[in-house]
Amino acid sequence: MKKKRYFGRGVMFLLCLIFAVIFLLPTVLTITNSFMEESEIKSNYGMIFGASGGGYVSEKVNLKFIPDKVTLKQYMTGLITTPDYLLKFWNSIKLTVPIVIFQIVIASVAAYSFTRWRGKVRSFLFFFYVILMLMPYQVTLVPNYLISQKLNILNTVWAIILPGIFAPFSVFLLTKFMRRIPYSLIEAAMTDGASEARIFFSICLPQCRSAIFSIAILVFVDYWNMVEQPVVLLENAEMQPLSVFLSSINQSEIGLAFAMATVYMIPSILIFLKGEAYLVEGIAHSGSVKG
Amino acid sequence: MEKKLKSAKLKTKLLDYFRSVCFLFPSLAGVLVFFIAPFIVVVYYSLIDNVTDGSFVGLYNFTKLFSNYAFRLAAKNTLLFSATAVPAAVILAIVLALMLECRIPLKSYFRTFFLSPMMVPVASIVLIWQVLFNKYGTVNEIMLLFGKEQIDWLNSEYCRLVVVLLFLWKNLGYNMILFMAAISNIPKELLEVADVEGASGLYKFFQIKLRYLSPTILFVTILSLINSFKIYREVYQLCGAYPYEGLYTLQHFMNNTFSSLDYQKLSAAAVIMAIAMVIIIGLLFIVENAFGKDVEG
Numbered sequence: 001m002k003k004k005r006y007f008g009r010g011v012m013f014l015l016c017l018i019f020a021v022i023f024l025l026p027t028v029l030t031i032t033n034s035f036m037e038e039s040e041i042k043s044n045y046g047m048i049f050g051a052s053g054g055g056y057v058s059e060k061v062n063l064k065f066i067p068d069k070v071t072l073k074q075y076m077t078g079l080i081t082t083p084d085y086l087l088k089f090w091n092s093i094k095l096t097v098p099i100v101i102f103q104i105v106i107a108s109v110a111a112y113s114f115t116r117w118r119g120k121v122r123s124f125l126f127f128f129y130v131i132l133m134l135m136p137y138q139v140t141l142v143p144n145y146l147i148s149q150k151l152n153i154l155n156t157v158w159a160i161i162l163p164g165i166f167a168p169f170s171v172f173l174l175t176k177f178m179r180r181i182p183y184s185l186i187e188a189a190m191t192d193g194a195s196e197a198r199i200f201f202s203i204c205l206p207q208c209r210s211a212i213f214s215i216a217i218l219v220f221v222d223y224w225n226m227v228e229q230p231v232v233l234l235e236n237a238e239m240q241p242l243s244v245f246l247s248s249i250n251q252s253e254i255g256l257a258f259a260m261a262t263v264y265m266i267p268s269i270l271i272f273l274k275g276e277a278y279l280v281e282g283i284a285h286s287g288s289v290k291g
Numbered sequence: 292m293e294k295k296l297k298s299a300k301l302k303t304k305l306l307d308y309f310r311s312v313c314f315l316f317p318s319l320a321g322v323l324v325f326f327i328a329p330f331i332v333v334v335y336y337s338l339i340d341n342v343t344d345g346s347f348v349g350l351y352n353f354t355k356l357f358s359n360y361a362f363r364l365a366a367k368n369t370l371l372f373s374a375t376a377v378p379a380a381v382i383l384a385i386v387l388a389l390m391l392e393c394r395i396p397l398k399s400y401f402r403t404f405f406l407s408p409m410m411v412p413v414a415s416i417v418l419i420w421q422v423l424f425n426k427y428g429t430v431n432e433i434m435l436l437f438g439k440e441q442i443d444w445l446n447s448e449y450c451r452l453v454v455v456l457l458f459l460w461k462n463l464g465y466n467m468i469l470f471m472a473a474i475s476n477i478p479k480e481l482l483e484v485a486d487v488e489g490a491s492g493l494y495k496f497f498q499i500k501l502r503y504l505s506p507t508i509l510f511v512t513i514l515s516l517i518n519s520f521k522i523y524r525e526v527y528q529l530c531g532a533y534p535y536e537g538l539y540t541l542q543h544f545m546n547n548t549f550s551s552l553d554y555q556k557l558s559a560a561a562v563i564m565a566i567a568m569v570i571i572i573g574l575l576f577i578v579e580n581a582f583g584k585d586v587e588g
Contacts, residue, residue, distance in 0.1 A: 008393070023407065024407065027408070030418060063423075109317060117308075125315075125319070142561040147328070166321030225524060227414075228523060243412055272406075280402070
């Protein structure tokens with residue numbers, strides 16, 4: 001009986017190991033390949049990306065983990081000699097960071113309102129936020145486009161930032177977190193004569209600190225990855241974030257593309273390594289749609 | 292005396308209302324300006340014949356949309372994708388969560404590994420996916436070893452499979468965390484009683500675990516459904532704005548309509564999708580209510 005159980009666990013472990021390799025492979029390969037010399041990359045993958053301009057191109061694809069010779073040349077090109085990529089990276093930051101910060105600020109205030117005061121009208125409003133949150137971009141982009149046109153902010157960063165700030169996602173999630181705060185805490189503060197602002201700042205916010213971190217991470221990942229909004233709302237190629245621009249450098253300079261792809265994942269990987277515990281807690285508590 | 296009390300009560304009630312509106316105002320105002328008000332305009336646009344001096348045409352724009360080949364193709368592809376990717380994302384996530392629950396060594400590392408793809412921007416790893424799934428790519432090399440024929444993954448009917456795999460790679464970790472949390476909330480006594488009574492593993496899974504998981508299953512299904520509508524990102528980065536026919540999604544259709552600025556078509560499509568979303572989610576809620584009602588407290 002016991003032997004059987006150990007055997008089962010061994011099989012599980014092996015399965016997990018296989019899954020882990022599959023999950024890690026694309027990321028690890030991208031990072032290691034970014035240190036390959038341009039000629040090596042070309043000979044390995046040249047036929048796929050249609051590389052031209054001489055040099056040996058292998059007939060078969062040659063997927064390799066470890067570069068023959070480690071080089072930082074394409075990082076130098078991407079980050080120092082041609083400021084184009086750095087500019088796109090800066091575009092990504094310019095779009096993502098304001099959205100994350102202001103979405104959280106506005107959402108935490110709104111979530112306080114949904115937590116502190118209940119009632120028919122307000123629970124209907126909350127339900128309305130949930131419905132809006134569930135709408136795909138294909139639905140929300142059309143109204144976003146119309147209003148941006150009306151306000152004359154089409155083709156500026158504001159066309160993406162402003163709707164992003166008011167996206168209902170973090171209102172929903174933060175409300176769910178705040179409603180877990182024991183009501184006796186708020187009641188005690190009220191009998192002590194604390195103002196609403198005081199209750200909000202000294203009780204609700206500190207209690208929700210980890211929730212705020214985890215929501216900030218989730219919002220960041222979503223907008224760091226964005227493609228739909230810039231493609232529709234920003235016609236100017238100069239203003240596109242790196243997430244859109246990366247797919248257009250695939251063909252010509254593969255080595256550079258690998259290096260820039262690696263640069264692009266650095267912020268989110270750093271955040272992941274630092275904030276994994278928050279993230280897991282945040283996801284786990286987002287639980288069910290009801291309640 | 293009583294009157295005074297009543298008016299005082301009314302006063303605090305009004306004051307409460309005022310305060311709640313104050314806190315809600317920034318968010319509500321933004322939502323109204325950027326989502327609700329323009330959406331009402333969208334609904335209006337979907338019912339008139341042109342934007343400048345439109346007259347009411349009823350459902351004409353909708354019937355026209357449904358007879359549009361590109362829209363039908365996009366709708367079909369999106370439905371097909373969601374119908375395969377969403378159930379797979381739910382079921383495989385449960386499997387992963389149950390596997391990690393088996394007290395295997397290095398559990399927390401595996402959790403990190405499984406979750407990591409969600410943090411990696413898709414734009415960063417599409418190069419490797421192209422290497423893997425190209426006609427001359429690594430996957431085909433491996434298939435050749437087993438004597439299978441080469442497949443042009445991205446330019447044939449198989450492209451859907453590639454995108455489903457990419458979707459699963461990205462989303463399974465997140466869903467798995469949700470299920471792990473739900474599994475740890477199942478009352479241990481219940482499972483112990485089942486053990487004492489000699490229940491089989493299958494019985495425990497279907498009769499106990501699955502019932503307690505049903506609200507989470509609903510949540511993960513809805514979440515995956517929303518994410519499945521975002522698959523345009525992956526397709527755009529993998530295959531560009533004009534992919535193989537099988538990957539032409541609703542977002543591609545919307546983008547092309549945006550560039551021709553056909554407001555009627557855009558509005559009708561947005562309204563149809565909003566209605567479809569509400570119906571689908573409503574149905575999911577009904578199913579979940581029927582299935583999991585005896586365990587909810």
